[in-house]
Amino acid sequence: MHLPDELYKRMLQLLHDIKVEIDQYRQDDVHVLRAYLYEALMLLNRAYQNLISMEEGNKEAGGTHISKFIELVGADMREHHSVRYYADKLCITPNYLNEIVNSAMGMSAKQYNCI
Template sequence: MQRLNRYSLLWLQAGPAECRVETQAQPVAEHSLLFFTPYQPFQLLAAGPVRGVALRFAPEFFCIELHKREVGCNGVLFNNVFEFPVLPLPEEARPEFAELLQKLARELGQASLAQEELVFSYLKILLIAATRLKVAQLAALPPSTAEPHVLSRLKSLLETHFREHHQVQYYAERLHLTPKALGKIVARTYGKSVSQLIQERLIIEAKRELYLTPRCVKEIGYALGFEDSAYFSRFFKKAAGVTAEEYRQRVGNVSNLRLPLSILPD
């Protein structure tokens, strides 16, 4: 599993692979985009050769939290606890994405006037295009595969109450279901447990606080409903792979955008 201290966008251009993210695994067809946040564990496995592009950028270069109103990719492409982070890229959209990546690569290959501003603009355009495509694909789902009402309500409840309610029982009761019944619905749709959804949402918020605010770790833990700061520290390290202080120090230490032009199977 890789854990990078930057955002990653992978375009698998040739050769199917299996992608493992956190505790999930899913086959990924060629011409799919994959999106990962800093320190999110992921792995690509393939039986044969694969080819693609990896775009990686540091949060201090482009923070999806700070630009969420302009770009809208946070919670859609990145930090979506309900969806696997994959976006099938239809044939008609590929030339646009290929052109943007070529422009990024060309601009990064030579130092020129206002280079950072131009790279920033290309990246922003690429993320907006991907977000629009993802939203359009979700809207085009036929009614038979649309999200059931209970899952829509769960999303709303989780977003409103994840800080103060960490127990599955609370959400099951609000939805008039047993924890077991709710767990079956969530597992069948998302391949995760309700507890995993709650924990992932807490970690997303903890990372946001560590990166965007000067609050100490104890304060962040308390704001997220952890009265025991030591327990919060263990909870964060188990999920993120580093301590909260290490996350704060390391995320943002990469000063430039990097554009490796290959993806290799692990």
């Protein structure tokens, strides 16, 4: 999953704050760490739910192709790195795959494959 820049920066800051709290840990600070962890998990869950809803809303624009693309990359990324390979597996053109991945995830299919 690719996080938007603003959310990515917020997550980095949150993780930094968690590290600071851990480094200064005191017995009474358990609730602070729990709150930070809860915030991080909720932000990631919200981003994931937005991604899923975007895919469901874009079924006509290739949402099912995106789901299958993500699945294929997860299974084959060590052996196959070309967008053409995944497009061929999905019976679509590499340009169309790149276009739908970019519109749904904010990155090219090649970038997603390299993550």
